[in-house]
Amino acid sequence: MRQSFIAKNPSVLVFLACLALFTLTVTVLAEGFGIGVISTSFVKTLGKTLCLCLVAIAMDLVWGYCGILSLGHFAFFGLGGYMIGMWLMYERTRLIVADSLAAAQLPPTPQEISGAIGSQIFGVVGSSDFPFVWGFAHSLTLQLMLVVLVPGLLALVFGWLAFRSRVTGVYLSILTQAMTLALALYLFQNESGLRGNNGLSGLQNLPGLDAVPQSIISIWFLWGSALALGLGYMLGAWVVSGKFGNVIKGIRDDEARVRFLGYSVESYKLFIFTLTAIIAGIAGALYYPQAGIINPGEIAPIASIYLAVWVAIGGRGRLYGAVIGAAVVSLLSTWFTGGQAPDIPLGFYTISWVDWWQVLLGLSFVLVTLFAPKGIGGLFDLIAHRISPNRHGADLGPDMGAFREKEATE
DSSP: OOOOHHHHOHHHHHHHHHHHHHHHHHHHHBTTTSOSOBOHHHHHHHHHHHHHHHHHHHHIIIIIITOOOOSOHHHHHHHHHHHHHHHHHHHHHHHHHHHHHTTSSSOOOHHHHHHHHHHHHHGGGTOOSOOGGGTTTTOHHHHHHHHHHHHHHHHHHHHHHHHHTTOOHHHHHHHHHHHHHHHHHHHHSGGGSSOGGGOEEOTTSOTTOTTSOHHHHHHHHHHHHHHHHHHHHHHHHHHHHSHHHHHHHHHHHOHHHHHHTTOOHHHHHHHHHHHHHHHHHHHHHHHHHHHOEEOGGGGSHHHHHHHHHHHHHHOTTOHHHHHHHHHHHHHHHHHHHTTOSOOEEOSSOEEOHHHHHHHHHHHHHHHHHHHOTTTTHHHHHHHHHHHSOOOSOOOOSTTSOHHHHHHHHO
16 A cells, blocks of 8 residues: 555654744744743744755755755845845835835826836946846746745856756866855946845835834734745655665665666756756745845855754755754854853953854864764654654665665665
8 A cells, every 4th residue: 555645754743843933832932922921032033043954955955865965055045035136125125115106296197116126126226227136026926936036046057057068076166166255246346237246225114004013014024934944845755765765865875876877866956956956946035025225245155064063064965964953053053153142251351252253163064974874863863763763774874875775674
């Protein structure tokens, strides 16, 4: 009898239940709909953390399961944010300009309105003309389509060029890092049409919802982020659970052997690379309206390296490990860098966590790599094995052969 997807992957149901319980608890404790124990700013932090968990799943799919160490996936995350940010900024400015011109003796022409909007948005970079990249900024539907299309097409073109040339390993990582750096440097220029170093701001103000307090809007985004994370987790589990998942794990373990068996390795890698870029773009589109601002610094290469560190600490090759790693590290980062962690006076020196957090993060990455390659997610594996001992006699894990794993579970 053929088992259902949930029956074959009980961890998906457990994850969705935990996510639903978390979302419900935050909603009840928040200011918007609950008793006000959790502040609106912290609700936004939790909502942003869910988005980071989603992009961590994308990173785990492409690295932990397919073996492609991409150091450029945060670029796709940022592009998704820019796409939705353009509509938010345009529409918000249009409403403000329309209100200010409503009292004029003569009704403003469309050209006057467009010029006023352009002056408001691009005055900071000495211009009032709309660049061509803002051609669809007036339409929410089109910009939402671009949230998917722009990261997807960039990943498709980049991946096609890289994979057809059979660039692998550290060279592919360097290439993805170079792509991210080039994109960030381009966006820093005013000529990019995205306000250069200033980026897009005021994204937390949703057009037409001025009367709705941020406490309510933050809960809406929390729900949206939780829904996206749940769907992303299910999609990721579905991708890696079937034959397709066995092939990409085989590519990770022994690419030459999979190619020898007749599989189109480049096609599989291109599909997973593009799919995860789209997931990252959607995560970014949900993240930046909660952050309120996006600038080229968000796409800096260091951000993609942090993403790899989160997945490594959580445990690559495990979707729940990526989620745990992203949630733990990002929340700890907020706590340490926000000045909430108490400094430690040593008499001759005071440890300030704002300065030492990144050192601690780097040290954690080194220790996990050397002594706990399965990351935090490995602890759950130990618990699961104690409850249900593995009687197949095979070691399972991301570094073991996919074919051995398949043989052991049959």
